[in-house]
Amino acid sequence: MTEEPKASVPGPGAPTLWGGDAETRCLLDRLAETARTRPDGVAVRDGEHELTYGLLFTWAARIRELLAGHGVRPGDRVAVTGPRGAAVVAAMLATVGAGATYVPLDAAYPVRRLEHMAADSAARLLLFSGDAPAFDIGTRAVRIPGAPDRADARAAAAPTRQPCGPDVPVYVIYTSGSTGLPKGVALPHRCVDNMAAWQWRHSVRPDLRTAQFAPLNFDVWFQEVLGTLCGGGTLVVMPESLRRDPIALLDWLADHRVERLFLPYVALHMLAVAAEAVESLGRLALVEVNTAGEQLVCTRAVRELFRRLPDCRLNNHYGQSESAMVTVHTLTGPSDSWPALPPIGGPLPGCELLVDPADPADPSVGELLVAGAPLAVGYLNQPALNAERYLTLDEPTPRGHRRAFRTGDLVHVEGDTVRLLSRIDHEVKIRGVRVNPLEVDACLLEQPGVVEAVTVAVDIAQGSRQLRAAVTSDAGPDGFDGARVLKALTGLLPEQFVPVSITVVPELPRTPSGKADRDAVAAALAPPARTPGG
Amino acid sequence: MEDNEFSTPTERRLAEIWAEVLRLDKVKRDQDFFEIGGDSLLATTVVLKACRVWDVKFTVRVLLAAPVLAELAERIDELVARSGRRPERETT
Structure with a gap:
């Protein structure tokens, strides 16, 4: 080496x-100001709750007392799991207010991954909402208490009693690694305070009604939640069933008069495709769409969507788990003048x-x-x-x-x-989720019968990229059970990481240096060229 | 594709749509959309095409709940019937 x-x-x-210059004011300070100036404004709405700022911050103060009662001290890590919703938002605010570090655990992940995340982060306590967690993290699990009935103005106005510092970690999230297990990364106040302040200042209005779309373990979740709450807006939590249903999502955005939406590029493209089938978009209240995750492509459908929403701008955001929100490029005006491949813009x-x-x-x-x-x-x-x-x-x-x-x-x-x-490396984005194919390879190699494995991304259609794997096997030509191996992978990896197919090959193509030739594997596993007009 | 593999014209037409979207030569009536390369994005494309072809409105949820071709064809026939039109009959 x-x-x-x-x-x-x-x-x-x-x-x-x-x-x-960066914003250096602590976000907890800004949140206290919001809670004080608009206690009766709606902070968050999900399927169960509609909570004012006063109620949300009263709730967070109660959870903070609970944390203290369980011995959580500044600098400890607190894991939180449950459905996306007001309870998790309150638990995050409580954790950060206690000077502890929030570690979101998305219950949709496989158990092994969650247990690794909990152990690796050395969480002191697990807070949960909804069903009791199906995984064992080796620490005490405590249910998040129910939302309060009435606001306590004094509790709500003081979201922290801890002195804040720029180096204090706010959250830990996990991202794809090359070893078969994800790696955690800790983001400090310096970064998150600046990101949240930039978000509400950069938006067309600070207090936009914003969809909460991002899964718990994504940096965009913090941008949605903290950007909205620091700006005095309303978070509307999108039901999980709509993530895969852009046709139903369009109706939901209209029904809830959502003004600001953050979504990965592929989801934006599909929303635009779904919108083409809708006669009128007059019910949509969108004024700002923020996309990130991979190269934005202004497809015909995307241009058409924004042509029909002339008051809505499109921001191309760029950042990653390891350095949250780095650049932005804003697209306004007639969408037919937008470049097909917009830049990521300039630094925050x-x-x-x-x-x-x-x-x-x-x-x-x-x-x-x-x-x-x-x-x-x-x-x-x-x-x-x-x-x-x-x-x-x-x-x-x-x-x-x-x-x-x-x-x-x-x-x-x-x-x-x-x-x-x-x-520069092999990383790909699958439906907006960062996947290191080497991590998938590592999990394939754990499976009986697999000798070598190469996972690659192939593009099926605009906005539709799939993982496919090629393996060599010592199980004999008929002895390899691809379906069983795929099923085993679903127990190890999030759904976006699981290939749609595993092809057994007699040997893998090689580069001149003898390494598996990933490009050649991708070419071999790609679908045949589309016939014109298809 | 041989006609006798399908029970209804809806199945046959739907198989053509799946084959086009999934870029496959052939799709069978007992195949599961998500087991032959379908994902949620391609599902949206299939549903939008089906809404246009049969002039009905439904969302991706229907495909998620009925991912096998023959099942989805049956749902489409039900939607068409509910919209007041009669599903096409097999003509041989």
Whole structure:
């Protein structure tokens, strides 16, 4: 193995971009102000509750007392699970208000993954709503108490008693790794305070009625929840059944007069396709759609949707679990003038962008490095990975930063805007979820009969990308049970990670150096070229 | 595709839609959409095409609840019947 050269970016002539000064006010402070100034405004609505700011923050204060009663202290981690809804929002506010770190556990994940997340994060306590958790995290599980009947103005106005600090971690979320298990990353107040403040200031109004769409374990969940609550808006929790049903989602958005929506690009495309079949979009109240997750493509359907919603703007957001919300590019005006492949735009306040050039002759093209406010504290329990991805720079950057995150994204900087080109590693996005195919390979290799495994993404149609796997087997030509192996994977990996098919091959194609040739596997597993007009 | 593999014209037409969306040569009446390469995004495309072809309104939930081709065809026939039109009859 070759040693990674000590980073000395930016190289001579390499561009750097700066987003201006960060917001440094603690988000709990801002939340206290919102609770004080609009106690009767509706903060969150789900299938069960409609809670004013006064009630939501009273609820959070009660849960905070419960945490203290269970010995939770500042700096501890508290795991929270349950359906997306007001109870989880209150539990997050309580945890952060207690100076502890919130660790969301999405109950839809397989048990092994959840148990790993709980153990790896060393959660002190598990709070849950809904059904008692089906997994054992080796710590006490406590049901989140019910919502209060009446607001307590004093409790509500003081969401914390802890002195806040920029380095205090707010949350830990887990993202795909290469080993078969996900890796946790901790985000501090410096990052989250700045992100939430930017979100409500950047939106067309601070107090937008916003759909809560993102699953619990996504950085966008915090953007939706904290961006909305810090701005005095209303969170409307989308029923889970609508995630796979863009046709029904359109009706729901209209019925609830949702003004702001965050969704992965693929979901946006499908919503736009569903909208084509609807005669009138007059009932939609959308004024802002925010998309992220992968390269935004302004498809015909997407342009048509925004042509019919002339008062709605489209923001292309870019960030990742390890450095939340990095850049934004806003599309307004007639959608037929929008580029097919919009850039990711320029940096947020507090964010400095650097490029590690692929070729010194053209320093505007290279791997994107992020410095400043967006950076996570780092991965949990992964010193080697931290050293590899969070660089310590030899020289301070033009803005004086000495630490930068290697995004793995190849970009082109044009003036003050950034364009995504491709990934440097094998990572792919499946329905907006980041998947490292090596993690799927690792789980396949645990299965009896599998000797080698290569998982690749193939594109079936615009916005529809699937994982497919090729394996070699020692189980004999008829002895390999692909269906059983796929079923086993569903017990190990989230649904987006599970391939739609496993193809047994006599041997894997190889690169000249003898490694499995992933591109050749992808070409072999891709569907035949579509016939014109199909 | 041989006609006698399908019980109704709806099944046959629906199989054509699935084959087109999933980019397959052939789809059988007892196949499950999600076991032959379907995902939630392709499901939306199938449902929208079906709504247009049969002039009914339904959402992806119907396909999620009836992922086998013959089942979904039956649901579509029910929706058509409920909308006041008669489903096509097999003509041989």
